[in-house]
Amino acid sequence: MPVQLADIRLDPPVFLAPMAGITDLPFRRLVAGFGAGLVVSEMVASGEMVTARPSARARAESDLGLIEGCCAVQLAGREARPMAEAARLVADMGARIIDINMGCPARKVTGGLSGSALMRDPDHALRLIEAVVGATDLPVTLKCRLGWDEDCLNAADLARRAEAAGIAMITVHGRTRQQFYAGRADWAAIAAVRDAVTIPVIANGDITDVASARAALAASGADGVMVGRGARGAPWASSVNIRAAPGKPPARTPPARRTFWMAQERLASTGVVVVSMSWP
Numbered sequence: 290m291p292v293q294l295a296d297i298r299l300d301p302p303v304f305l306a307p308m309a310g311i312t313d314l315p316f317r318r319l320v321a322g323f324g325a326g327l328v329v330s331e332m333v334a335s336g337e338m339v340t341a342r343p344s345a346r347a348r349a350e351s352d353l354g355l356i357e358g359c360c361a362v363q364l365a366g367r368e369a370r371p372m373a374e375a376a377r378l379v380a381d382m383g384a385r386i387i388d389i390n391m392g393c394p395a396r397k398v399t400g401g402l403s404g405s406a407l408m409r410d411p412d413h414a415l416r417l418i419e420a421v422v423g424a425t426d427l428p429v430t431l432k433c434r435l436g437w438d439e440d441c442l443n444a445a446d447l448a449r450r451a452e453a454a455g456i457a458m459i460t461v462h463g464r465t466r467q468q469f470y471a472g473r474a475d476w477a478a479i480a481a482v483r484d485a486v487t488i489p490v491i492a493n494g495d496i497t498d499v500a501s502a503r504a505a506l507a508a509s510g511a512d513g514v515m516v517g518r519g520a521r522g523a524p525w526a527s528s529v530n531i532r533a534a535p536g537k538p539p540a541r542t543p544p545a546r547r548t549f550w551m552a553q554e555r556l557a558s559t560g561v562v563v564v565s566m567s568w569p
């Protein structure tokens with residue numbers, strides 16, 4: 290089932306994750322062209338956006354050109370006022386959805402008390418959410434982890450409060466911040482978030498193909514999946530791209546002279562087609 294955010298239909302419910310240094314605009318256009326229901330920008334530091342740093346502005350570009358699709362711009366930050374101001378700026382630049390980063394584990398981000406560090410201070414996180422939601426008419430979404438560590442698994446609580454504050458969709462990476470990328474993503478733990486809210490919940494972490502997408506949806510009860518590293522390097526290395534075409538062949542195919550299609554499978558439950566590619 291597609292995910293609906295206000296008047297925006299995200300179809301299929303298979304999204305490209307924000308990845309700093311990877312999901313720049315050309316990459317997002319490429320993945321949107323293969324049919325991802327949503328592509329998300331690299332995180333944009335709200336402070337850099339407000340001080341008009343050109344690199345931040347470039348990261349916040351979201352025009353997919355002739356490619357059909359929807360692009361969200363992700364904001365990262367610690368203070369409510371610059372987050373709100375940055376939200377207004379990216380909305381003026383044409384963003385259709387604004388995502389708030391509460392999942393980044395990197396020390397240089399959490400050291401500045403943003404990204405996943407906000408999960409340790411939910412009251413402050415809520416002030417930030419309220420500021421962004423109040424600054425724009427666009428749907429505002431949230432991306433977080435299961436919690437900071439095993440002793441602070443508060444994604445469901447945060448999600449409940451975030452929904453009450455106007456957040457339209459939540460993506461949960463099934464790891465804690467202290468895990469960084471170690472071990473396996475715990476998709477079953479995302480079910481607690483699914484149970485806590487009525488807005489769409491998206492499962493993220495270690496989803497790379499039809500089998501893992503299906504397993505993540507079954508374990509979490511989530512409304513869709515978000516793919517990060519599985520899409521990294523595409524198309525010149527190897528990757529997975531996901532598009533909707535229930536019962537139909539893909540409408541847009543990779544360039545004929547680049548015969549990098551290796552396999553195509555249908556994810557029957559969501560009407561999603563997964564296309565695995567590798568450079569010949």
Ligand SMILES: Cc1cc2nc3c(=O)[nH]c(=O)nc-3n(C[C@H](O)[C@H](O)[C@H](O)COP(=O)(O)O)c2cc1C
Nearest residue numbers: 306307308309331332390462494495496516517518
């Ligand atoms: C190189 C890299 C950069 C990332 N940058 C961001 C980011 O800017 N914002 C964010 O919310 N998550 C970021 N992430 C986390 C991913 O969005 C995703 O949550 C994580 O990689 C787990 O999903 P996966 O197993 O499908 O890769 C990044 C991950 C990687 C590997």
